[in-house]
Amino acid sequence: METNGVGGSAADMSRILSELETLKTAKNDIDRRISALEAQLRDTTNIQDKNDTVSNGSCPLISAVHSNINHDLTPDSVYRYSRHLLLPSFGVQGQSNLLKSSILVIGAGGLGSPALLYLAACGVGRLGIVDHDVVELNNMHRQVIHTEAYIGQPKVKSAAATCRSINSTVQIVEYQEALRTSNALEILSQYDIVVDATDNAPSRYMISDCCVVLGKPLVSGAALGLEGQLTVYNYNGGPCYRCLFPTPPPTSACQRCSDSGVLGVVPGIIGCLQALEAIKIAGAVGEPLSGRMLLFDALSARIRIVKIRGRSSQCEVCGENSAFTQQQFKNFDYEKFTQAPLSTLPVKLNLLPEDSRISSKEYKEKIDNGEAHVLVDVRPEHHFKIVSLPNSINIPLASLEVRLPEISKALKEEDNSGSGASLYVVCRRGNDSQRAVQCLQKMGFNSARDIIGGLESWGHDVDPNFPTY
Amino acid sequence: MQLTLEFGGGLELLCESVKIHKVNVDPPNGPEKFIMKDLLSWVRTNLIKERPEMFMKGDSVRPGVLVLVNDCDWELSGQLDTTLEDKDVVVFISTLHGG
Numbered sequence: 001m002e003t004n005g006v007g008g009s010a011a012d013m014s015r016i017l018s019e020l021e022t023l024k025t026a027k028n029d030i031d032r033r034i035s036a037l038e039a040q041l042r043d044t045t046n047i048q049d050k051n052d053t054v055s056n057g058s059c060p061l062i063s064a065v066h067s068n069i070n071h072d073l074t075p076d077s078v079y080r081y082s083r084h085l086l087l088p089s090f091g092v093q094g095q096s097n098l099l100k101s102s103i104l105v106i107g108a109g110g111l112g113s114p115a116l117l118y119l120a121a122c123g124v125g126r127l128g129i130v131d132h133d134v135v136e137l138n139n140m141h142r143q144v145i146h147t148e149a150y151i152g153q154p155k156v157k158s159a160a161a162t163c164r165s166i167n168s169t170v171q172i173v174e175y176q177e178a179l180r181t182s183n184a185l186e187i188l189s190q191y192d193i194v195v196d197a198t199d200n201a202p203s204r205y206m207i208s209d210c211c212v213v214l215g216k217p218l219v220s221g222a223a224l225g226l227e228g229q230l231t232v233y234n235y236n237g238g239p240c241y242r243c244l245f246p247t248p249p250p251t252s253a254c255q256r257c258s259d260s261g262v263l264g265v266v267p268g269i270i271g272c273l274q275a276l277e278a279i280k281i282a283g284a285v286g287e288p289l290s291g292r293m294l295l296f297d298a299l300s301a302r303i304r305i306v307k308i309r310g311r312s313s314q315c316e317v318c319g320e321n322s323a324f325t326q327q328q329f330k331n332f333d334y335e336k337f338t339q340a341p342l343s344t345l346p347v348k349l350n351l352l353p354e355d356s357r358i359s360s361k362e363y364k365e366k367i368d369n370g371e372a373h374v375l376v377d378v379r380p381e382h383h384f385k386i387v388s389l390p391n392s393i394n395i396p397l398a399s400l401e402v403r404l405p406e407i408s409k410a411l412k413e414e415d416n417s418g419s420g421a422s423l424y425v426v427c428r429r430g431n432d433s434q435r436a437v438q439c440l441q442k443m444g445f446n447s448a449r450d451i452i453g454g455l456e457s458w459g460h461d462v463d464p465n466f467p468t469y
Numbered sequence: 470m471q472l473t474l475e476f477g478g479g480l481e482l483l484c485e486s487v488k489i490h491k492v493n494v495d496p497p498n499g500p501e502k503f504i505m506k507d508l509l510s511w512v513r514t515n516l517i518k519e520r521p522e523m524f525m526k527g528d529s530v531r532p533g534v535l536v537l538v539n540d541c542d543w544e545l546s547g548q549l550d551t552t553l554e555d556k557d558v559v560v561f562i563s564t565l566h567g568g
Contacts, residue, residue, distance in 0.1 A: 107568055109568055110567075110568050111568040112568070197568050198568055199566065199567050199568040200566055201566045204566060221568065222564070222565035222566055222567055222568060223565065223567055223568055224478075224479070224565045224566070224567035225479070225567075227477060227478060227565065228565070229478070229562075229564065229565050244535070244564075245532065245533060245564060246532075247532035247533075248532060248533070249531065249532050249533025249534075249563070249564065250522075250523075250531065250532070250533075252523065253479070253523060253531070253533055253563060254566050255479055255565075255566075255567065256566075256567055257567045257568070260479075260567075262567060267567075267568055293535075295477065295560075295562060297477065297488075300488070304540065304560075305540075306537050306540045306541065306542065306560070307540065307541045307542060307545065308535070308542040308544075309542045309544040309545055398519075
């Protein structure tokens with residue numbers, strides 16, 4: 001794109017994008033209507049075929065068989081779900097239960113994607129999807145329900161479109177909003193089974209408490225890095241989330257996929273298992289994973305199923321003497337309880353006085369002016385390998401104190417004029433860099449300053465071609 | 470006494486990213502009685518290399534850590550008073566929240 005044409009091109013681009021979106025929405029809508037009509041047509045033809053057979057009287061046996069169908073599956077459903085019906089342990093009864101059930105999936109991300117795909121495909125009667133987020137490029141490696149065409153669009157819309165394209169006979173309900181205590185009771189009460197596919201501690205406590213208050217079984221899955229966990233809470237006298245974890249963990253123990261990373265297929269596996277547990281409960285078959293927990297370690301290829309405690313009589317929410325009501329639920333502050341936000345937006349700390357910080361633009365000016373300085377990048381080594389600023393030295397925050405001599409040496413080497421070299425610290429988003437500056441100033445590096453907003457702000461404000469992750 | 474200790478859900482980061490530790494511990498109160506309480510202080514001294522507060526709080530594990538003795542929640546066997554035997558497998562696992 002040429003610089004002098006930016007204004008016109010930007011307007012053009014936005015017009016094209018908006019037209020594309022309108023067309024795509026219309027196309028999805030038409031696709032949906034086509035599949036629904038096709039399904040209707042198949043049903044009608046099947047019935048007509050059978051009626052024809054009856055009316056010409058040539059084959060009274062078939063008519064007798066027809067009248068012997070004592071379930072409510074349509075001919076089209078019999079065909080679509082035939083492989084389920086052929087399972088002796090699932091069969092007509094299991095499928096029939098499934099078709100009458102309603103399941104709510106909270107979160108259309110790494111866990112929710114595969115869970116939703118299977119729940120839509122298997123023929124749940126009504127399937128609700130809750131999510132407030134939009135599809136991003138860095139979701140695509142694990143959130144397999146979304147396609148590139150939906151980047152920038154609400155995950156709920158994208159997930160619902162995929163579900164409908166797989167199975168137009170399932171009623172899909174979209175909740176394009178964040179789950180809060182103000183809307184949770186209203187939404188969850190409309191479903192038989194709840195699937196927790198969220199990504200943070202306060203949501204997990206909130207969803208579990210809400211399920212206890214409403215008496216709903218909860219299929220809970222979690223995945224991070226190369227590990228996953230799965231269990232069913234509040235089912236048949238089993239424990240709730242709070243029976244297991246009465247006190248929330250410290251926030252420093254709650255890692256997120258956006259910080260610690262996650263191998264895409266790991267939440268995929270746990271999400272599939274969540275769908276399986278939900279199908280077992282809805283179909284009333286087998287032994288749901290209640291009172292037990294599945295621990296999955298992808299790297300060593302090991303799955304361990306352990307016995308966990310039963311319902312705790314002392315549990316503050318589901319225990320014998322608990323009087324946790326819907327009203328108390330509505331008033332409960334889950335963010336305060338867990339000291340963590342319900343949304344997964346990164347925290348922005350403000351630990352330093354203004355004169356100990358510079359913006360990424362100011363830092364760029366210092367480089368352009370040839371200021372003698374040392375730039376210390378305090379991210380972990382594997383982050384540094386993804387991308388780094390030229391001439392920065394990598395000293396991870398955890399080893400900063402023992403590697404101070406390296407900084408002193410670098411400062412001496414840079415100091416050509418004898419008037420001293422400046423010391424700047426950078427990290428990914430500008431939180432660890434502040435902690436590092438606090439530490440450096442305590443250790444005598446009084447002029448240390450951090451770059452506000454870290455490499456993210458460098459990519460945003462200085463160099464748009466700088467890779468972000 | 471030979472024990473297998475496993476750390477997961479991120480706790481392995483506190484012991485140099487090693488998940489499985491086959492260890493030999495000498496019961497301090499004679500050979501017949503070694504309980505989980507003894508094991509926790511042994512682990513803290515011998516295996517935890519950084520941020521012990523991410524593993525323990527007071528004389529127990531911190532909130533959010535599940536302890537499993539032979540694949541069974543330690544709540545069912547007496548928690549800190551659970552008696553350990555030779556060849557037992559003890560798992561410490563931090564609950565995950567990601568998705």
